Amino acid sequence: MSTVAPVVQPAQPTTPEGPDFEFVKSWKVTIALSIFTVLGFLLLVVFGRDGTSTMRLSTSSDLIQLPDVELPTRVTGIVITVLLLLITGVSVWLVRAKAKAPIWLIAVYAVLVLIGFLAWAAADKSIPVPGLLFGSLSLAVPLIFGALGGVISERVGVVNIAIEGQLLAGAFTSAMVASLTHQPLLGLLAAMLAGVLVSMVLAAFAIKYFVDQVIVGVVLNVLVIGLTGFLYSQVMAPNAALLNQPPRFERINIPLLSEIPIIGPVFFRQTLIVYIMYVAVAVVFYGIFHTKWGLRLRSVGEHPQAADTVGINVASTRFWNVSIAGAIVGLGGAYFTLGSVGAFGKEMTAGAGFIALAAVIFGRWDPIRATLAALLFGFASNLQNVLSIIGSPVPSEFMLMLPYLVTIFAVAGLVGQSRGPAASGKPYIKS
Amino acid sequence: MKLELRGITKKFGALVANDHINLTVEAGEIHALLGENGAGKSTLMNVLYGLYRAEEGEILLDDVVQHFAGPGDAMAAGIGMVHQHFMLIPVFTVAENVMLGHEDTKTGGRLDLAAARTHVREISDRFGFDVDPDALVEDLPVGVQQRVEIIKAVSRDAKVLVFDEPTAVLTPQETDELMAIMRQLKEAGTSIVFITHKLREVRAVADRITVIRLGAVVGEASPTATNVELATMMVGRAVDLTVDKAPAVPGDAALVVKNLSVLDAHGQVLVNNVSFEVHKGEILAIAGVQGNGQTELTEALMGLQPRVSGEITLDGKSLRGHSVRQVLEAGVGFVPEDRTEDGLVGEFTIAENLMLDRSNDEPFVKRWNVQRALLAKFAVEKVKEFDVRSQGIETPVGRLSGGNQQKVVLARELSRDLRLFVAAQPTRGLDVGSIEFVHERIVATRDAGTPVVVISTELDEVAALADRIMVMYRGRIVGIVPGDTPRAVLGLMMAGEAPAGEGAAA
Numbered sequence: 001m002s003t004v005a006p007v008v009q010p011a012q013p014t015t016p017e018g019p020d021f022e023f024v025k026s027w028k029v030t031i032a033l034s035i036f037t038v039l040g041f042l043l044l045v046v047f048g049r050d051g052t053s054t055m056r057l058s059t060s061s062d063l064i065q066l067p068d069v070e071l072p073t074r075v076t077g078i079v080i081t082v083l084l085l086l087i088t089g090v091s092v093w094l095v096r097a098k099a100k101a102p103i104w105l106i107a108v109y110a111v112l113v114l115i116g117f118l119a120w121a122a123a124d125k126s127i128p129v130p131g132l133l134f135g136s137l138s139l140a141v142p143l144i145f146g147a148l149g150g151v152i153s154e155r156v157g158v159v160n161i162a163i164e165g166q167l168l169a170g171a172f173t174s175a176m177v178a179s180l181t182h183q184p185l186l187g188l189l190a191a192m193l194a195g196v197l198v199s200m201v202l203a204a205f206a207i208k209y210f211v212d213q214v215i216v217g218v219v220l221n222v223l224v225i226g227l228t229g230f231l232y233s234q235v236m237a238p239n240a241a242l243l244n245q246p247p248r249f250e251r252i253n254i255p256l257l258s259e260i261p262i263i264g265p266v267f268f269r270q271t272l273i274v275y276i277m278y279v280a281v282a283v284v285f286y287g288i289f290h291t292k293w294g295l296r297l298r299s300v301g302e303h304p305q306a307a308d309t310v311g312i313n314v315a316s317t318r319f320w321n322v323s324i325a326g327a328i329v330g331l332g333g334a335y336f337t338l339g340s341v342g343a344f345g346k347e348m349t350a351g352a353g354f355i356a357l358a359a360v361i362f363g364r365w366d367p368i369r370a371t372l373a374a375l376l377f378g379f380a381s382n383l384q385n386v387l388s389i390i391g392s393p394v395p396s397e398f399m400l401m402l403p404y405l406v407t408i409f410a411v412a413g414l415v416g417q418s419r420g421p422a423a424s425g426k427p428y429i430k431s
Numbered sequence: 432m433k434l435e436l437r438g439i440t441k442k443f444g445a446l447v448a449n450d451h452i453n454l455t456v457e458a459g460e461i462h463a464l465l466g467e468n469g470a471g472k473s474t475l476m477n478v479l480y481g482l483y484r485a486e487e488g489e490i491l492l493d494d495v496v497q498h499f500a501g502p503g504d505a506m507a508a509g510i511g512m513v514h515q516h517f518m519l520i521p522v523f524t525v526a527e528n529v530m531l532g533h534e535d536t537k538t539g540g541r542l543d544l545a546a547a548r549t550h551v552r553e554i555s556d557r558f559g560f561d562v563d564p565d566a567l568v569e570d571l572p573v574g575v576q577q578r579v580e581i582i583k584a585v586s587r588d589a590k591v592l593v594f595d596e597p598t599a600v601l602t603p604q605e606t607d608e609l610m611a612i613m614r615q616l617k618e619a620g621t622s623i624v625f626i627t628h629k630l631r632e633v634r635a636v637a638d639r640i641t642v643i644r645l646g647a648v649v650g651e652a653s654p655t656a657t658n659v660e661l662a663t664m665m666v667g668r669a670v671d672l673t674v675d676k677a678p679a680v681p682g683d684a685a686l687v688v689k690n691l692s693v694l695d696a697h698g699q700v701l702v703n704n705v706s707f708e709v710h711k712g713e714i715l716a717i718a719g720v721q722g723n724g725q726t727e728l729t730e731a732l733m734g735l736q737p738r739v740s741g742e743i744t745l746d747g748k749s750l751r752g753h754s755v756r757q758v759l760e761a762g763v764g765f766v767p768e769d770r771t772e773d774g775l776v777g778e779f780t781i782a783e784n785l786m787l788d789r790s791n792d793e794p795f796v797k798r799w800n801v802q803r804a805l806l807a808k809f810a811v812e813k814v815k816e817f818d819v820r821s822q823g824i825e826t827p828v829g830r831l832s833g834g835n836q837q838k839v840v841l842a843r844e845l846s847r848d849l850r851l852f853v854a855a856q857p858t859r860g861l862d863v864g865s866i867e868f869v870h871e872r873i874v875a876t877r878d879a880g881t882p883v884v885v886i887s888t889e890l891d892e893v894a895a896l897a898d899r900i901m902v903m904y905r906g907r908i909v910g911i912v913p914g915d916t917p918r919a920v921l922g923l924m925m926a927g928e929a930p931a932g933e934g935a936a937a
Contacts, residue, residue, distance in 0.1 A: 291540040299520050299531050306518035309482070310532030310583075311503025422521070430482075 029101050030091045036113060037084045044077030044116050049393075053119040054126035063259045073123040080116035084109065121392040132386050133266040133379075137274070138340055140378025142167055142349070144277055145332025146356025147363065147370040148284050149195070149325035154365055155288060156321040157301035159425040161217025162202050164353025165224035166326050169194040170333020172228040175344035176236065178246035184338050187246055188273070188331065191338075195330020196323050198224060203322040207315050210427040221353070229346050236344060244343050249273060273331065273339045280328060285367040297321055301421035304428040314428045332356075358407045365420055380406040432493055432509055432590035433458050434479075434622055439488035441471075441478055448474040450647040451488070456591065461613055461623045463637035463654075465630070467665055467862045468833070471646040472626045473515065476593050480512050481505040492591070503532075511589025513580045515596040521569035526551050528568055529583050554582045558612055573722065574605040581612065592616060593624045598632055602720050603890065603922030610636045628665070629891075630658045666863045674870045677878070679898040682711030685882040686732075686851050691741035693727045693906075701727040703906035704741070709851070709882040714873065716897030716914070717886045720925055724906035725886045726768060729855050732884075733765050734758045745851055759788055762850030766840050766857050768886070770833075774840045777829030781821060782810035784828045785843050809846075817842040818868065834865025841872055852876050855886040870896060890918055 051073045057066040087109045091101045118127060146163045153160035170191035178187025202220055205211040236243045249271035258268040288294035296317060299307040304314045332352075337344050355377050363370025380403040388396050434456040441449040448471045456462040466472045477483045479490060481499035490497045492508055499505045519528050526547040535543040551564040560578045568576060577597060584592055594613070598606045613623055613636055627633055633640055633654065640652040642664045649664055662670045686709040693702035702724045709715045717725050730736045732743060734755045743750040750758055759765075767773035775784050786795045786806055795802055795809075810824040817838045821831055828836055837857070844852070854873060858866040873896060877883045887893050893900055897914040902924040909924045916930075924930055 287540075290542055292534040292536050292542060293540065295523075295527060295531060295534060295542060299523070302522055303518070303520045306520050307531070309480070309502045309512070309514065309518040311501060311506055312532055313501070 026100075027095060029106065030088065030095055033084075033088045033091055033106075033109060036109075037081070037088045040084050040113060040116060041081050044081050044120055048074045048077045049120060049123040050074050051124035053122040053124075055118070055122075056126050056128045057130070057262055059128075059130050059265050062261065062265065064261050066261050068126065071119050073119055076119040077116060080112050080119075083112050084116075087112075121387055121394065122390065125390045127386065127390065130262055130265045132382060133262070134269075135382035135385060136375065136379040137266055137270070138378070139381045140375045141274055141277055141335045141339065142332035142352050143356045143359055143374035143377055144281065144371050145335070146329050146353055147359040147374045148280055148367055149327075149329035149332075150357055150360035151363070151365055151367050151370050152284065152288070152297070152328070153199075153322050153325040154360060154424045155301045155421050156297045156318050156325075157304060157421060157423045157426065157428070158203065158206050158318055158322050159213040159217065160199075160202065160322070160325060161214055161357065162198055162220040162224075162353075163329055163356050164349055164351065165217075165221040166195040166198045166329035167333040167336070167349045167353050167356075168224050168228055168347070169198050170330035171336040171348060172231070172333075172344050173330075174334035175246045175337035176243050178338055179243050182247055184247050184249050184272075187338050188334050191330040191334035192327040193330070195326035195328070195333065197326070199323050199326025199329075200319075202326075203319045206427065207318050207322075210429060213425050213427075225347055228344075232344060232346050240343075246337055246343070248342050249338055271339050273335045276331065280331070281367055281371050284328075288367060298421070301423055304423050304426075308428075308430070318428075329353075329356075355403070355407055361420070362407075377403055377407060432622055433491075434510075434591045434624070435491040435494070436475070436479065437489050437491065439475060439478055439485050439490075441474055441483055441485045448646050449478065449485070450645075452643070452646075452648055454641055454648070456622045456624055458590075458622050459617055459620050460638040461617055461625055461636055463633040463640045464624060464626045464643060465628065465633055465640055465652075465661065465665055466643035467628055468860050469862065470643045470665075472643055473595055474646075475643075476512065476595055476624065476626060479505065479593065480510060506532075506587050506589075509588065509590035510593070511584030511587060511591070512593040513577065513584060513595065513597055515599065517573075517576050517580055519568045519576055519579060519583075522567065524565050524567055525562055525571075525579050525582075526564040528579060529564075529586050533587065550586055551582055554585050558585075558615060573600040573720075574602070577601070577609070585616075589621065591622045591624070593626070595626045596628075597625075598627065598629060599888075600721055602925045603918065604926050606632065630661045633661065634658075662863070670863055670867070674867075674874060674895040676874045676896075679713045679877065681713040681898070682880065684708040685711050685746055686884070687742070687744045688732075689742040689744075691728070691731060691739065691743060693724070693731050693736050694738040695727075696738075701906050702731060705903075705906075705908055706741075707901055707908065707911060709884055711882050712877055712880045713898040714877050714883040714885055714896050714914075715911075716893040716900050717884065717903060718890065718893045718897075718900055718921060718925060719888065719903035721888050723903045725888075725903055726855070727906075728903070729765075729768075729853055729884075729886055732758075732853060733763065756791070762848060764844035764847060764849045764852045766837075766844055766854040768855035768859065770836050770840050771829075775828045775836060778827055780825045781814060781819065781828055781831075781839055782806050782824040784839055785810050785813055785846075787843065789847070813842040813846060817872075832862075834861045834868075837861060837865065837869060841869065845872065845876060849876070849881050851884070852881050853884045853886075856888065857885060858887075858889070858892060866892075890921060893921070894918065 053071045053073050053076065055069040055071070057069065087105060090105065094101050146167055149166065150160050150163055173194035174187035174191035177190035178184050198220055202216055205216045206213045251269055251271055252275070254268040258264045288297065296307065296312050300312060300314050300317045308314050333349070336348055341348065356374065359370045359373040359377060362373040384399040384402045387394065387399055392399070436452060436454040439449050439452045440447070452475055464472050464475070474483065478485045481502045481504055490499065497508055499508070520531070523531070526544055529551050530542070530547040535546045537543050548564040551562065555562045560582070562575060562578055562582065568579060571579070577600070597609060601609060610632070613625065617623060625637060637654050640654060640661070642649050642652060642661070644665060644667055652661060652664060689706045691702060691705045692700060695701055705728065707715070717728070719725055727736060731739045732750065734750070734753050734757070739751060741751070745761055745763065748761065750761060771777060776787065789795050795806055807824060814821065814824055819831070819835050819838045819842065821835060828839055831839070857869050857873065861869065873883060873885065885896050899911055899914055900916060900921065901911045902909040902921060904925065904927040909927060910930045912920070912930055920930055
């Protein structure tokens, strides 16, 4: 039928298994490392300082006393810069050789940068390492609770921008209830309830009425800020003795564990809320990945229609899990008033909810990774505190930016193309 | 189990999708539900499966009236479904997907994955599947994913199994295997409802055939009926299943593609070192199962892919590395495979859609102003020429039927001066009438001397249109063969086997 001479391709060998891959060269990591190495060189060598930097590793109450580490500042700076240069060189070589820089290499690099910076900032001063870490954990606690709530909520398919509002509602309610009843435990319960209530509003609008989840979340944040601010100035502040003097949780030292050098004072001389947090991280991780509850939760967040066709009620699964997430975030709110500060203050969460949201994404929707991310952000915040106390040469305004800079770099730079739950943020509308 | 549907009526607003449909499926029979796209087959099955609630009618299993509030109830009653769009969670393993919704747990609420794995292995052994329970579903080829769907249904002891357009994503060989599985299930006493619009498959496997048209049952047929009889019942008038087409009169090579490769963001090679030519006045059909690089190849031609290497020249001028706009201005007409996603703006009117890719210069835009009067005149003309059935040129395109939407896309692309015409899945989801129309226009374009590339996963379409057929498998060209190559050879090629000696030399 056709007059066209057929062109027959010589049959290429077809591989039966797996698709073909070709390495896509990415210079992103190398460029980032180069920039930091140049910055490190400028700071540690060009503007290097003389003196001795002391790192205190033990607190006075420790059973086992570790000696202080003393580093000659300028030499440390030079050694660190050389090491940074070496790692950057290795990463160039790796890209050339069509390989990816392993994550541990980047981690080593980050630790080196950190040591270099600490040594530089602490010339002729001493940095209390356990204090620095203890404070980091304290600042990370609300972030971790917030991130756990965020992970559950997003895994089930509802974007939770309202973490900030849930934290604030939890902080306010727990302060008030604990003050009135003189029972910190009741305050804790009240905080969970407050978190659940905020969550339920989010869930109802997002799941039942298909309102855009981001918008509901933002509006809820503003609403809770306004509401607690109003109640604080009109009701709480005038009666502060009655309504805003909650009893705080006492620190509990865990026998033996609290005596481990460095780790003990940081992790095992904490309040009940922090111990609850350890349990919560473990339970949420186990629950999401190893139980029926978690399997169903994830299925609803990934492919709600598939879940529906095997008889899982998408709307109610989403509703109740978002509520549970709210309860967990509420606990984080209670930590502000019952664990650290000791009284409610207007807008006291100061954006912690948004940092927690960043931790969720940085942690790739995994409870353990999100916890680590929250710890990193807590560390950045506390580094700023400690350095301003010991008197660092960096302007304090710049140091205040540090936690947020770390957040932006972490989320934008390191996460790259991470994939969240496929149906997160998408309402499930049955026809 | 005997399934009986009585007087099922389902409406979506004013549209009656199912109009008093009666259907009886006896235990252990394969009952084919035949109808065009949009005839209401899938709606009916979604009613059966509890996804939709019918306004009227009842469902009986073994003569007992059932009330399904949701798919959970339907499954509990013994109804299983293999969905057209697989209801599998891509990031879960096979075992997790199979156990979802009826999970076994050990102490502490821990999922009993070991039991689920054994269960998957047991069922796969019974049917001779080779499915790894620990493989992630997203890594599996579609054919295997479908088997996972079957395992899912069987693991819930489905007595009535509905297959909704199961062959759309399969190679001919996989289709044959699926039919063998269906027969095997039937032997085991399962009743099967087989939904399709492909006549050949129905006749091969069905015990009884019920034909649905426009939401109502038009009659029963026996598997011995001829294709023409079945098609006539399905469409409601006599249809011509072949395309009238004179032998091609090919001219010089117009589109020349050399060593073209396309990578995705992760470095996966989607199109692998592909070379071919398309001559003036011929239709080259690119065949292959969905997802073997055809989509990416067309996107690379159009300048829609970012990581392309190799050469693309049209009439001697290079197209590679140019923007989509430059490619269009070089005279390439393009019908994208998903018209609602890439081809049209649903909220825009027919007239606006007709000037979508000509919004930069004259005649439709002068001094940054859209020439409304001229556009209206043009639109009226094209609507008439391409037989777009609508209330008028101001109708939003989203309200048209699939066939009429596709005619708008064709009208837009074919009304420019073309040097190359690329049509991806030009008749996907269209009714028979529209398919005939689209095919005629494509052949007319060829006869006007334009080189045409048609990408299709439907062998029938490929066979009807092609002057030459190029088969792709895993991003590579398996071979380029004449248009009259037998289906069996094409089928093997679609599975990656290079054509045998005489097929290649023909």
